[in-house]
Amino acid sequence: MRRNILHAGAANLKYEIREIVGAGNEIRGLGQEMTWENIGDPVAKGEAPPEWIRDIVAGLLDIPSSWAYCETQGVPHVREFLAREVNRRNGVRVTPDDIVFFNGLGDAIATVYGFLGREARVLGPSPAYSTHSSAEAAHSGYNHVTYDLDPYNGWLPDLDDIRNKVKYNDSIAGILLLSPDNPTGAVYPREVLEEIAAIAREHDIFILADEIYANIVYDGRGRLHMSEWIGDVPGIAMRGISKEYPWPGARCGWLEVLNKGRDRTFGRYVDSLIAAKRLEVSSTTLPQMSIPLVMGDPRYPGHLARRENMFAERAEEIAEAFAGCEHVIVNKPCGAFYYTVMFKPGLLRDDQVLHIENPQIAATVERMVAGVAPDKRFVYYLMGATGIVVVPLTGFQCAHHGFRGTLLEANDAKRAWILETLRDSIETYVSSGSNVPTAVGSSVGR
Template identity: 55%
Template sequence: MRMNIVHIGAEELNYEIRKIADVANEVERLSGQPMAWENIGDPVQKGEHIPDWIKDIISEAVQQDRTYAYSPTRGLLRTREFLADRCNARGGVRITPEDIIFFNGLGDAVNKVYYLLRREARVIGPSPAYSTHSSAEAGHAGYPPITYRLDPANHWMPDLEELRNKVKYNESIAGIMIINPDNPTGAVFPREVIREMVAIAREYKLFIVADEIYMNMVFQNRENYAPISELIEDVPAISLKGISKEIPWPGARCGWMEVYNQKDNPIFQKYIKSILDAKMLEVCSTTLPQTVIPDILGHPQYNDWQVERNRFFEKRSRRAGEIFGKCPGVIVNPPAGAFYLSVVFDKQLTDDMQLRIENDRVRTYLESQIPPNAEADRRFVYQLLGARNICTVPLSSFVTDLFGFRCTLLERDDEKFESIYTSLADAIQEFVHSGYVAAV
């Protein structure tokens, strides 16, 4: 072509969570053995049953002609009024329905949050970082992500001194991104940590992007957790929420942003207007899931349903901690929220470390898929597909220099969960000790 049509940030777009599924599917075909899918946060795929009362609400809505029509660009007014009332009932910052915009899933919202920033404006995010955020932010800028460290030796809490220094000395940073509860670590940042991050944003005149898709999935120290709306005070912010993990209905692709303090900051208000204008070009977001949100979230059984789910994830978190707690060679913090767990190798990995793959066809195929300069944890994760038929995600793909992997707490079958996690622990020991054998 007479000119390069590739976007300057194209090389920064990476979503290993889905990429590895293609490799895992081929391993499953070659081996004839079922794969344990621990790579993606889909509760339904892992066997979670949607209650009949939720299905009844959706079934009734499907019979109404209006759910097949366009909705307003911001979203259905009834639903936005319901969500604004829920936010205001918590205390803290107050919003109106005009401060809420619906999107076709949070991926749609995240894309617009970053791509509609001025190109020189950067948003610093956590490391490890959820790929949708880090890739979209880096893709917008055309440069690698700017991050602050989450410390596995301190329950994955953010390094606030590092965050402050990076903000202070990098004037291109215009915003701070927070995921709370966190993906991929399962950490829940307490009020005092969020208050300090808000204070940094206020001091340096930044805005905050808070991904709160898991805000009702906190099962440890919930009394010390608060959504950003309760702590933001006068700082401009965007909170990202949705129904994919909580109801759960990931296939609905329905999320929304709540905007805080936009009227007090003309530049921020103009930025939010650009997001709305971009959404207007798409006309609207899907009508059906918006329609049922007030009826599902406001249902008498909804809170008990969430309590039951959190008890399940707490039980899974505790058991995962027990299994990995007996596994030398890794750092594991049992999740306090969401449904992800990140395992970190605590010693240097070497090229000699291997998992034994009995199937020759599978081994040959995987060797062709692992680049010669692949990160050590990527080698482990790919070999895990062939050796144990378990699909996880390498931690290095989450914008971190830590090596490890992310898995989930979603498996509903107790025996399968026990088998998967025991096999993971055994694989860690085999991998780590294989390097010692090779060195002898």
Template identity: 50%
Template structure:
């Protein structure tokens, strides 16, 4: 409220047992015919929850790997304009899986589309305080104006607390639309059915955030992610056949293979016969995506585990890497090994 944007009361905040619980309720309380258009690539919990709610594939808008993974606003408007079932836009900022941080003009453009087409906005801001490389962004509350919206916040990314499940939503302009107000009430009523409470994390949160060591702890992590993002970008950007953007928020890096560079003949050497046999069985499954094939070979050959980008509601082949390794030299070695593996894999078959 002190920032001067959207104004809320305690009644506009609903706590959940982690944001996974919040995501389940937010999509689950929509009418089955209502769709939320979401980014592609997209965090799997969102895309899976929306698809499960609708009984259909997610409706997505494009994040552009040739433009820092920013949303393609023209594509987003087309997805809205020609799909009357869309009732909301999902924004993930900073983004998972790409690590993109959206500038103010992008966010304002997305809110403008929501206003123009009478939609509400869902904004996952769980990484909002993990931004670096000189980039800046804004919370949705600063720019939402009179558009109905839900901002999603949580504890686990800033302060890992195993077992301390606590996420919450902030509802903006909850009384602006009778339909939106009824929808939010259905989310609240669904929570009222539960007997478990997030009382302990709620009691701890204020003490945690005002603790004199907290901001130093968080800044140490942010500084480390910034170093790692530059180590990874400087190394991987030299590799032919992939599209790489510098990560500027959260702690993920997504690499996309240039279309046409992967095929089903490429391999990496695997010295352990048992592991090689297992990988060969996996990669020969019917319908396996080309990036998942690479992920299996990378794991079998180097022991490095990544996630195929096609797991994130996209047709782009690629991988997502996390930057959570604490030892810098170990992280550098991991990135250099991935870079060598990509070169070797792409060269193994034309």
């Protein structure tokens, strides 16, 4: 074309969680039965929302307004309900005008980063959830800027790394955090969160907190929302119903804007997000209307507690499955429904393999692994040999090698098979090749 129509950040639009599906489908087409452990969809893995929640949603179909547009920021009485929920926490207070609905957090994330000034950067965690890291990089046209999560300290943020990067890079306008975290399952204690708030306060920047898993915490410390620890720092919390009901197909998420009036520039930025939403008219109405009815139902706290107990038991299964596996570091997840397996440094090489019975699949995997990262090589061999699909850790903007799995498989026997197969495959893969490698470091967090 006579002009370059490609966005400067187009090359940064990468989402390994979904991209790995293409390789999996190719292998499936050659006869391998696949077990999809790559994506956080509880419903797809066999968890049905409770009947009473389904009944509420079904009943909304009979209300004519559920078929209509709603106000740009969302249904008024729903925003009033959510503002009351925030204010019950006795932290930062909000009004309904501080609640802004989007068609899922993917939509919200694209808008939040897309309307930042081009030179304004958001410092995010590594490992990074791909939607955030790709959107931030794409908006700027440069690689995502990150701070380290420490696998030797429960995947908690390296506060010195945050402090130094904010201090010496004045393009950083915000700090992103996810607690509970995807992909590690870490939950940050109050003192860590308050220290991040102190850094933001000192350097006059805002905080963006992805709280989509805020009500899935099973580490004993309990739930902790942004409004309870941010103090007077401007911030945006991201919430949704996809992981809680669960109803991922609803594509219903919202922003809770905190301390908008504390900074004029931050306030104008938030106004630009609302103006951008106005161009779309509104977000989907019916899922919003379900929120006060579901979250305000006396059965909802029990629903959340039951799911937290369920994932706590599965987290114990993770710890037991990898206990004594000398090749990896696995921290027991404390929230959300993911876990990360990290290979110890120096273990992975390009001559390691898993035996694949089907010669067509074996040849396909050999083609796929040419030139890929060492952990992605393992993931491809795992798919070819066992059909289990996990996501390589390097796909999360991370220098460590490993993979992310989920706690979502609803079939107990199949979940046990997945964990046993993963451990056996790690042992076999690491021990293959011309020489058995020597690991550096030791297992922690189990």
